[in-house]
Amino acid sequence: MNRTDRLYALVEELRAVSPRPRSARWLAQRFEVSARTIERDIAALQASGVPIWAEPGRTGGYVVDRAHTLPPVNLTAGEAVAMAVALHRLGGTPFAAAAGAALRKLVAVMPAADVAEAHRLAGRVHLIDRGPATPVPAAVADAVAARRVLRLRYADRSGADSSRDVEPLGYLGNSRHWYLLAWCRLRDELRCFRTDRIRSVHPLAEVVTRELDPADLDIPDRVISRLSLV
Template identity: 35%
Template sequence: MLVSLPAIHVTLCRVYGEEVRADRLVSLVLLLRQHGRLSATALAAELEVSTRTVLRDIEALSSAGVPVYAERGRHGGFALLPGFRTELTGLSQDEALALLIAGSRRGGQSFGLGSALASAMLKVVDALPESHRATAAGASRRLLVDPETDLLARRVDADEVPDAVMSVVRRAVLAGHRLRIRYAAVDQDPRWRTVDPIGLVTVRDQGYLLATRSGEDRTYRLSRVLAAEELAEPAQRPDGVDLDRAWQERSARFRAGGALVTARVRVDGARRDDLVRTAVTVLSEETDADGLVRLEVTFQDARHARWALWQLGAHAEALEPSWLRTALQDDAAAVLARYERR
């Protein structure tokens, strides 16, 4: 028995008139297809609903013609009749694998699309022929992109944006509507501002809203958006946008702005990459006769410069500006005094 997923979705939407519930029912079918048999408790955990909701969903599927049945007993649960299949055409094995690998990235989480991505992955895996399904799933488990920690077990902290806020921002961006956001800029009290959203960008697990306000380009850190309201009026923005180019242009303007701190540093060659990774830009570089590397780099601000060089300890030395040398000397003296006190 071969049934099209879109056909199931349309039928359920027509019967129940609920897009969200119809999506959940399709996900329930896919879970049963992939696992064979699952208890109501297991289904509830996967779908993040109550067992009572699962039982109502099972009844709804039966009414819609999906051959789902219950098995009693200690190892019982719900299952589909043998031979029942869903269909999603147009994907090769490599294309499905690419989607599975893309699903391991945290971009979906950054834009509040984690649950939608998980649902899409279920559909992709279920659509593959049996032989391809096992191969793709096995291959995807052997490729890991952007894990949460590096080799030194340092955790990569992603920006946290409330789902309710992210949903409103994303909807306004895609619909092309104006947006009111309550934004907490650095060292300022939160306040409301109306913007014309252009697009969303995620960089190293930090999300940004690209927008204009009163015709001027603005970039907002999503984690600093405390509340958001989508307005009915259309956003004042061009129909097409090259988001990658827009981001590069704004990054260049930011680097050229007066807020950046330029420093000259000597660093051990073995730690050169550590410094470069945290700096905004490298303006010049040369290697001394003793093997130390002299760099002229920029940092986001004074605090960033002080933090970045402190992380390198005795492996780096700030040569200029003088206030940075003094600040690091004061930090070192404070630490020394703390340990001498014992």
């Protein structure tokens, strides 16, 4: 790790545990450098305006003021899950580990409420293989995130249209298509709607309270994977 990367990582490490302190010895072991190097790095950060101070005593160490160290980016819950879906497709490539580390860094600086919402949304995405590259209609994605009942005009495999009021519960993606997992009020059961067959979408005012039980998918755990933000 070069010095620039280490300085950034030092701030993020202190932010992650704030207001608890980290000792120079602990940080030195974490970054595999000497305690003297850590002390020089901290001095450089302080000189550049980063609000780090030292707490004396046996259990003391360095502390950063979270309120005055703004994160470099501020992702929404939807943006974080979008990144997780994209990074899932990197599985098996030389960049898979680096991509996962990048996502964890971004999630670490998100507000706690947004992290909780991102985990909730990620839990509603189920993938077979690496998932598809085909798009999902924006109105569908917005309604799933907002937990709104949808009125769909949907074409079956023969091309015949029907109108359905559905409660969106999540997504299922395989190597070719995205499917909207939703409770169909017409059929009174869980149905998978292929998103490229959705002709029109009209969000209703009603809020979805039903939750998806993964067991209802009737897909073996060895086949299906779920998104992770950590």
